[in-house]
Amino acid sequence: MGADPGAPPAADRDTRLAVNGEPLDWREGMTVRDVLQAKNYVFKLLIVTVNGTLVPRGSYDDFVVPAGADVKVVHLISGG
Numbered sequence: 057m058g059a060d061p062g063a064p065p066a067a068d069r070d071t072r073l074a075v076n077g078e079p080l081d082w083r084e085g086m087t088v089r090d091v092l093q094a095k096n097y098v099f100k101l102l103i104v105t106v107n108g109t110l111v112p113r114g115s116y117d118d119f120v121v122p123a124g125a126d127v128k129v130v131h132l133i134s135g136g
Contacts, residue, residue: 073125082123088116091127101132 073082104111105128
């Protein structure tokens with residue numbers, strides 16, 4: 057099996073992470089909230105996973121994102 061095409065290259069895994077497939081510079085202690093701010097996500101209804109683990113909204117300030125992580129952010133939209 058090949059490498060995940062959405063994952064950062066091996067050389068970047070210690071200093072970067074991927075947010076919806078786009079690279080982002082990583083720093084020690086970076087939280088989900090930091091990632092959302094760095095990518096300018098301001099929409100209130102978001103679903104966030106880090107390496108496939110759902111992060112509850114109340115944990116965004118405390119959930120530390122590891123180097124090389126695969127972060128997925130999805131906007132929830134409701135309608136009627």
